[in-house]
Amino acid sequence: MVLLRALVLLLALVVSELLHVQPPTTFFNPPSLTRWQGIYVGEVTLSSSAQLDALVVNHYELQLRFICGNHVMEGPLSVDVQQDPGHIRCAGRFASPGGEIIQVLETVSPGARLYTLLLPGLELQGAQMSITSAQDPPHFPGPFSINRQGWLQAPSQGLKGQAQKSFQLQVSVTFGQNRSCHGMLMVKVLPAPSSQVSFLEQAQNITILENLVPGSKVAQVQARGFDVRYEIVSPVPCPLFSIGRADGVVRTAAPLELTPATKGAAVTRLQVKAFERLRPWASVELDLTVKVRSVNRWPPRCLPELLVTQIPETMPVGTMLNTFTCTDPDSPGSTLDYQLRFHSPPGPASLCLRERVLEVNATLDCDTPGACFQHAASILVLDDGQPLMTTEVPVLVMVTPVNEFSPACVSRTFRVREDAGPHTLLGSVVGSDMDYPHDSIEYHTSGGSATFAVDHLSGEVRLLGSLDYELQRLYRLTVLLTDHSQDQDATCHHSGSCTITIEVEDVNDHAPECEPPFQELTIHTSLGQSVEVTKVLCRVPQEPQRLAFSYSIVGGNSQSRFSLQGAILVHNDLMLAPPWPEQPHTYELLIRVADAGPSIPHLSTTATVIVHLVPWRASTVATSTHRATMPSMMTPLLVTDTEAFWQPEPWFVVMLTMTGALLLLALGWLLNRLLQGIQGAERSIEGFMEAPRMEMPQAPSSIMSLQHFDGRAQDSRTGRDYLFNTRTGARHWL
Secondary structure (H helix, E strand, O other): OOEEEOOOOOOOOEEEEEEEEEEEOOOEEOOOEEEEEEEEEEEEOOOOOOOOOOOOOOOEEEEEEEEOOOOOEEEEEEOOOOOHHHHHHOOOOHHOOOOOOEEEOOOOOOOOOOOOOOOOHHHOOOOOEEEOOOOOOOOOOOOEEOOOOOOEOOOOOOEEEEEEEEEEEEEEEEEEEEEEEEEEEEEEOOOOOOOOEOOOOOOEEEEEEEOOOOOOEEEEEEEOOEEEEEEEOOOOOOOOOOEOOOOOEEEEEOOOOHHHHHHHHHEEEEEEEEEEOOOOOOEEEEEEEEEEEOOOOOOOEOOOOOEEEEEEEEOOOOOEEEEEEEOOOOOOOOOEEEEEEEEEEOOOOEEEOOEEEEEEEOOOOOOOOOOOOOEEEEEEEEEOOEOOHHHHHHHEEEEEOOOOOOOOOOOOEEEEEEOOOOOOEEEEEEEEEEOOOOOOOOEEOOOOOOOEEEEEOOEEEEEEEOOOOOOOOEEEEEEEEOOOOOOOOOOOOOOOOOOEEEEEEEOOOOEEEEEEOOEEEEOOOOOOEEEEEEEOOEOOOOOOOOOEEEEEEEOHHHHHHHEEOOEEEEEEEOOOOOOOOOOOEEEEEEEEEEEEOOOOEEEEEEEEEEEEOOOOOOOOOOOOEEEOOOOOOOOOOOOEEOOOOOOHHHHHHHHHHHHHHHHHHHHHHHHHHHHHHHHHHHHHHHHHHHHHHHOOOOOOOHHHHHOOOOOEEEOOOOOOOHHHHHHOOOOOOO
């Protein structure tokens, strides 16, 4: 026993422990404490089972702990193992009683190296090896030899004919200063394989099904040779297969059903030996690999068998919906393959399958027609057996809509005439909602307007009461929008609003009134002078802002002696030639006053002005105007004339102009054709008249000359008729 001592100086050592050893071993005992001359000494000893070998492990690291009261200290202790040259000895199977067994064929070459003896540590000592046992014939064909490198060599005569024999060789190993050890080598000579025994096939790979009953034929091996026999030499024993000793038929010896307990039976490597019955050493071996393939009887089973869930459209991406478990009854624990197939809508978009967990893959948007509401799919589960069997797990995910957005509308402006009647359609409020269905909106007015109404379903704005431009020209209407039928919860609503502006368009419904409506005036005029007679003052009392009027004289203006310059009536006496009026004359003028501007219809009234015109005399000193006072007995008559006129659209004027132009072109073309026809007829008549004249005898000159006139007319002064020629201008009086 090797004693290793470690000295540790402590003030008060009470307890010591061995924490661990690297590399791990049980060669060391726990440390012990002894007191020597006031000093505590810790000892670490080897256990009785320790077998130190420097060639295997030459260094150990021990971790020690020392405890003294509350003081704890740890520290390492290194142990180096060194090889002792005085203790080197022969070891291994070489030094065992049976010795090292060496098998060689009888056909080995003479003097060939059969074995190398290796003794650790001796290569540095210059060991000498020699065979000390007797090798005399006839037991030995010749002596074996071994050199300093430990090479065992065959006899120079070879080993031919020594089959089935064994040779024991005592070997002495000498090293160092007269130190030695001894061992034994056992050489067994094996017969050489007969060249006449050989398999028809060198190797075979056979695949069979696991449902073969015991005794079923797997394969048959055949070898060339005389009276050949067969046996399975590996594995031994062989519980699953057997071979016919005479025919070489390999058969099943037990059920081959594959289970987790018999998983190793899936592939079996058989080593089959063929040999001659009379010469067993004349043999050859064949490798036969048998693969057992499982038979798929049952499809995978899944729980639950149907996946049904209901989720809102706002479910975030990555949310787990369902999980399920599938197993293969034929092969529990085997790996299965999962495939997600979509039916409606077709195409992977909203759902995905990750490790048997059904998750939301994309945003579930239900705000477009047919976007979701129900996703039908199936999970196809496949096993890896033969034949391939599958199980389909139906998946139904119902997505419920969520009312996420508020309805909205665009503020608009409607215009309506003030004379529009009740139930007149002003326009429509068009609301929009990003939730589906987008038109599930109801319309209401805020404050309950009595003048306007909004249809709850269509959003049409209609007039209920009467309008007056002069009283109120602008209305602002707040329209409230409320959505419905867009959420699983029927009570969930969102609302919005917009402002509608209604502008009242003015309609001319009051004729102008003139003050006074009747005037009687007396004026004195001079020749060559213009005199301002009066100014017509008119207005619309109901619409004081209307100031644009047009004035025209529509009656009583004989000889056009009066004119209007805006609202001013002027007498024009610019006639320098006779006859000059010498007597007073009375003119009853009717002046039409109509409102002007864009408002329609244009209404008008007529003012009456009676003018007594006194002509110029030499005694007249100055021109004067006398305005007569209307008798109180006279009641003015106010005549209101409403003139309606037609103002066509510009496109109609363009079309009418083009139509007229085309009509004129057509008439011109017809007239041209008519003239061409008349000229052709004249030429035909002339040709007809000239043809017989060539055959007839010559008539008197007075008669022949008449044929050259082509027209007849009457003189306006004398009344006499005459013939004329249009080409020459010649006349012949009748």
